Amino acid sequence: MVGKSTKDLGKALGHSKTDKRIDILRRLQDAGSISEAARRAGVSYKAAWQAIDILSNLAGTPLVEKVVGGAGGGGAQLTKAGMELLKASTDLEVVKSQLTKKSGGKSGADHADSGMLGLRTTMRNQFPCLVSGIRKKGSFVRVELSSKGGTVFYSKITSASAELFELHVGQAVLVLCKATAVSIKQASSEKHKNVVHGVVVRKARGNASGEINLLVEPGITIVGFAEHLSDFHISDEAIAELDETAVVLALAN
Numbered sequence: 001m002v003g004k005s006t007k008d009l010g011k012a013l014g015h016s017k018t019d020k021r022i023d024i025l026r027r028l029q030d031a032g033s034i035s036e037a038a039r040r041a042g043v044s045y046k047a048a049w050q051a052i053d054i055l056s057n058l059a060g061t062p063l064v065e066k067v068v069g070g071a072g073g074g075g076a077q078l079t080k081a082g083m084e085l086l087k088a089s090t091d092l093e094v095v096k097s098q099l100t101k102k103s104g105g106k107s108g109a110d111h112a113d114s115g116m117l118g119l120r121t122t123m124r125n126q127f128p129c130l131v132s133g134i135r136k137k138g139s140f141v142r143v144e145l146s147s148k149g150g151t152v153f154y155s156k157i158t159s160a161s162a163e164l165f166e167l168h169v170g171q172a173v174l175v176l177c178k179a180t181a182v183s184i185k186q187a188s189s190e191k192h193k194n195v196v197h198g199v200v201v202r203k204a205r206g207n208a209s210g211e212i213n214l215l216v217e218p219g220i221t222i223v224g225f226a227e228h229l230s231d232f233h234i235s236d237e238a239i240a241e242l243d244e245t246a247v248v249l250a251l252a253n
Helices: 020-031 034-041 045-059 080-102 159-165
Strands: 064-068 074-078 125-137 140-146 152-158 172-177 182-186 195-203 210-217 220-226 237-242 248-250
Touching: 020 034, 020 045, 020 074, 020 080, 034 045, 045 080, 045 125, 045 220, 074 080, 125 152, 125 159, 125 220, 140 159, 152 159, 152 248, 195 220, 210 237, 220 237
Parallel strands: 182 220
Antiparallel strands: 064 074, 125 140, 125 172, 140 152, 172 248, 182 237, 195 210, 195 237, 210 220
C-alpha cells in the first residue's frame, strides 16, 4: 500500500450518458445498496462491483464506501469524490447538449469522449499512469509505468509500437490488462517480475480457482485469478503478477 490518493475525476467521465458504469453509480446513490443498484441497472452484483472498481481506478480515488449497521444491516454509499463525479457527469451532458443544439446536431462534443476514459474496453484492469522509464531490448521495449500513488507496472511492446506512439518519459498513458493475464499469489519477496503488492478486498466464493480483487493503493484495485481461493482471506497481503506482454498501453487523442 503506497502513497495517498490523488483523484482525477475527468478520467472517469467518458461516455457518461450512455456509460453503464455511471448509471450504476447513479442507482447506487438512490438505492444505498450495490446489490439493489445492480438489480435496477439489470446487471449482476459482480458486474456492478467491476464497474465501481474501474471507475475508482480511473478516478484515482474510492468512489464508493460501505455503510455498517442500520435497519437494513448496512449498505453502500458514494464518497465525496463519487458525488462529485456524478455532478460532473451531469454538467458535462448539459454542455454537450448545448453544443449539439448550436451546431445543428453535430458537435465536436461527440469527440470529447475520445480521451482515456472514452476508451471503453472489456479489460477489467485500467489504470492511468505516467511513463517513468523506457528500456530497449533488441526489437522490444520494456516500459516502466508509475501510478500517482507510486505503484509500478511494466509493459513489453515492440520497438515499432514505441516509435509510432512516440513514447517518452513523463507521458500520460492508460494501462490496460485482462484479468485472465493476472495471477494472484501469496505475498513473497520475489524480484525482477512484474508484480504489485496489495491486500485482498474481495474474492469469489468457493475453494477452487477464481477471481480475487487486490487493493494496491487508495483508489486502485487489480482483479486477477488465483489457483486456490482457500489460500486467501479478506485483508490478507498478496501479490498480483502481470504478464508484461499482456499489459497494453492506450493514449489519449
